[in-house]
Amino acid sequence: MAASASPRTMFEKIWQSHVVVDRPDGYTLLYIDRHLIHDGSFEAFERLKKRGLKFRRPDLAFGTPDHYVRTDTLDVSKITDANAKRLVTGLPIHARETGITVFNVGDKRQGIVHVMGPEQGITLPGTTLVCGDSHTSTHGAVGCLAFGVGSSEVTHVMATQTVWQRRPKAMRVTVDGKLGFGVTGKDVILAIIAKIGTAGGTGHVLEYAGSGIRQLSMEGRLTLCNMSIEGGGRAGMVAPDDTTFQYLSGKPYAPKGEAWDKALARWRALPTDDAATFDSEVSLSGSEIAPMVTYGTSPEDAAPITAVVPDPSTAVDSVKREGLTRALQYMGLKPGTPISEIKIDRVFIGSCTNSRIEDLRAAAAVAKGRKAVVPSWVVPGSGLVKAQAESEGLDKIFKDAGFEWREAACSMCIGTNGDTGRPEERIASTSNRNFVGRQGKGVRTHLVSPAMAAAAAVSGHFTDVRRLGS
Amino acid sequence: MSGADHAGREPFISLTAVAVPINQANVDTDQIIPARFLSTPPEQMSPYLFQDARYRDDGSPRPEFVMNKPEYKDARIIVGGRNFACGSSREAAVWVIKGNGFKAVIAPSFGDIFYNNCFQNGVLPIALPEARVNELLRFLLELPGASITVNLAEQKVQGPDGKSDSFVIDPFRKECLLKGIDDIELTLTYADAIADYEKRSETASV
Numbered sequence: 001m002a003a004s005a006s007p008r009t010m011f012e013k014i015w016q017s018h019v020v021v022d023r024p025d026g027y028t029l030l031y032i033d034r035h036l037i038h039d040g041s042f043e044a045f046e047r048l049k050k051r052g053l054k055f056r057r058p059d060l061a062f063g064t065p066d067h068y069v070r071t072d073t074l075d076v077s078k079i080t081d082a083n084a085k086r087l088v089t090g091l092p093i094h095a096r097e098t099g100i101t102v103f104n105v106g107d108k109r110q111g112i113v114h115v116m117g118p119e120q121g122i123t124l125p126g127t128t129l130v131c132g133d134s135h136t137s138t139h140g141a142v143g144c145l146a147f148g149v150g151s152s153e154v155t156h157v158m159a160t161q162t163v164w165q166r167r168p169k170a171m172r173v174t175v176d177g178k179l180g181f182g183v184t185g186k187d188v189i190l191a192i193i194a195k196i197g198t199a200g201g202t203g204h205v206l207e208y209a210g211s212g213i214r215q216l217s218m219e220g221r222l223t224l225c226n227m228s229i230e231g232g233g234r235a236g237m238v239a240p241d242d243t244t245f246q247y248l249s250g251k252p253y254a255p256k257g258e259a260w261d262k263a264l265a266r267w268r269a270l271p272t273d274d275a276a277t278f279d280s281e282v283s284l285s286g287s288e289i290a291p292m293v294t295y296g297t298s299p300e301d302a303a304p305i306t307a308v309v310p311d312p313s314t315a316v317d318s319v320k321r322e323g324l325t326r327a328l329q330y331m332g333l334k335p336g337t338p339i340s341e342i343k344i345d346r347v348f349i350g351s352c353t354n355s356r357i358e359d360l361r362a363a364a365a366v367a368k369g370r371k372a373v374v375p376s377w378v379v380p381g382s383g384l385v386k387a388q389a390e391s392e393g394l395d396k397i398f399k400d401a402g403f404e405w406r407e408a409a410c411s412m413c414i415g416t417n418g419d420t421g422r423p424e425e426r427i428a429s430t431s432n433r434n435f436v437g438r439q440g441k442g443v444r445t446h447l448v449s450p451a452m453a454a455a456a457a458v459s460g461h462f463t464d465v466r467r468l469g470s
Numbered sequence: 471m472s473g474a475d476h477a478g479r480e481p482f483i484s485l486t487a488v489a490v491p492i493n494q495a496n497v498d499t500d501q502i503i504p505a506r507f508l509s510t511p512p513e514q515m516s517p518y519l520f521q522d523a524r525y526r527d528d529g530s531p532r533p534e535f536v537m538n539k540p541e542y543k544d545a546r547i548i549v550g551g552r553n554f555a556c557g558s559s560r561e562a563a564v565w566v567i568k569g570n571g572f573k574a575v576i577a578p579s580f581g582d583i584f585y586n587n588c589f590q591n592g593v594l595p596i597a598l599p600e601a602r603v604n605e606l607l608r609f610l611l612e613l614p615g616a617s618i619t620v621n622l623a624e625q626k627v628q629g630p631d632g633k634s635d636s637f638v639i640d641p642f643r644k645e646c647l648l649k650g651i652d653d654i655e656l657t658l659t660y661a662d663a664i665a666d667y668e669k670r671s672e673t674a675s676v
Contacts, residue, residue: 017673018673020660021660021663023642025642026641027640029664031664031667033671043512051654056664059675060674083509086509126673127673128673132559134557134558148559148583150559150560151562152591152653153587153590155654156657159657160654160657160658160661161668161674162664164642164653164657166642198556199552202553202579202582203582232553298496298498319495319551319552322495323495416506416508416509433498433558438500438505
């Protein structure tokens with residue numbers, strides 16, 4: 001192919017190998033290798049059925065209920081909201097009708113769809129993956145092109161295994177230098193979004209590069225890519241390397257034997273060529289990133305734990321000034337307040353951002369031997385994460401420290417299963433959105449890493465986890 | 471009207487209608503429709519547009535919220551701030567906008583997924599320079615009930631001040647809107663190309 005002669009980014013390599021049709025008007029019909037499905041995909045199935053369309057490749061589709069599943073019981077019959085129950089119980093019915101694979105409640109593989117995909121090895125380097133959820137960007141952590149689509153596009157993928165796309169631009173975000181103790185993938189992505197803004201990546205696919213990214217574990221990279229959408233990016237990616245291959249090796253749906261060797265050779269050719277250029281470049285110094293806390297109602301309103309709540313009147317941009325004034329009013333915060341003095345009412349550790357085993361280990365390390373002074377929840381990302389944590393005794397550490405240990409679901413990140421806070425309740429949350437009302441009407445959300453959430457739980461206010469020691 | 475079913479969509483040609491100003495940046499789709507309403511069947515969702523900004527806890531309308539002002543009752547166009555409808559991919563954000571009679575949204579920029587979702591539902595998203603959107607917002611706030619004209623074929627937006635601006639739209643999306651073409655029907659005409667692709671792909675299998 002002529003195109004492969006010139007240096008290419010990883011994004012270009014994956015994009016070009018998935019073009020089905022390039023129209024002269026600049027639209028591309030892109031093939032989708034993996035389609036992930038959740039309980040919120042109900043309408044998309046119904047639309048397919050109503051139109052009499054066939055599910056083209058059920059073998060490439062995998063689902064699990066997560067948005068509407070209860071976290072206090074695995075008994076689906078106990079879901080009290082009739083609409084929520086219709087969605088959760090609808091998924092296995094739709095799976096039977098279409099022949100897709102679904103991991104239902106009660107199956108250990110059930111969990112948050114963005115935890116399940118990589119955990120099962122369904123998410124693989126060099127593939128394209130979509131899901132009707134904006135946090136689909138998570139999967140790019142293994143070096144695939146993964147993005148969220150709307151419900152109509154989900155039906156389109158069901159019927160055709162493709163999506164229409166205008167080719168996005170490519171942005172490289174380079175983080176060089178060693179990350180300090182207590183600084184995680186979550187802190188890195190919050191620092192990036194604080195720098196580029198919530199629309200900074202709009203129209204772009206973000207590739208995260210540099211030594212600060214390479215040293216992140218797979219879990220850290222999944223957290224990083226997960227929040228690409230909060231920086232406006234359509235997708236986020238990290239080049240696959242030995243960390244990726246080790247993680248994927250032996251996963252149920254990952255290639256095995258000869259197929260693995262063949263795939264590995266393909267995957268090693270994926271990283272961006274040295275001479276390739278990006279439409280834009282951003283860089284951060286990894287050693288300067290501190291544990292981060294958000295103070296406003298947009299993920300870009302993030303600051304180091306050592307900072308104070310900023311004064312909106314110092315913002316140069318009038319739109320930003322108005323937005324921040326409104327945000328601080330909603331959050332009940334005064335400019336100049338040290339972030340470490342903000343008292344919290346509740347803690348949530350979970351979500352597709354931070355509910356994997358490493359996240360739970362980091363939180364447990366802080367909780368161990370201490371006591372939560374506010375109601376604190378730990379919601380593992382999948383039944384398998386839960387089982388792994390229990391085999392390591394993490395559940396006991398959490399329970400001894402007064403944390404609640406719950407079943408896998410999206411839970412209090414979005415609250416569609418009923419797990420919500422009360423108006424004006426202030427929550428230290430490891431989730432991805434601090435939007436107005438996101439965790440329940442009037443709830444004040446502060447986004448932090450799992451270790452920072454646990455530190456807040458045991459002290460009742462935001463606390464620099466670096467001071468609690470290892 | 472069910473926003474969820476886009477088959478047999480009406481073609482979009484031009485529109486002169488009252489425009490409502492949502493003068494705020496980064497309005498996320500959680501504001502447009504809060505998550506707790508997402509399990510509601512789509513045909514019943516329309517009342518929940520901007521629910522928490524629009525209504526008090528007791529369900530009574532907040533008079534200060536712009537959409538509750540009588541002058542905007544017949545509005546068919548939304549003019550919003552930068553990064554309009556960012557965040558969650560929920561297509562329900564478009565369904566409730568459409569379900570309340572809106573046919574076009576004008577803003578300096580949009581959340582990517584929302585922008586795509588608009589086209590899937592025959593709603594026209596129009597990006598104009600921020601300075602011009604700010605002018606439009608000012609006019610609409612000062613002259614509540616003022617109209618804007620949108621002409622898709624000519625790719626023009628005329629404000630209440632009579633000033634006309636061109637906007638950019640993908641020719642592909644424009645054609646689909648003008649003819650009321652449905653994406654799936656169009657894509658199925660490429661079924662052979664998809665089948666050929668599947669034969670040569672190394673990744674289209676598990």
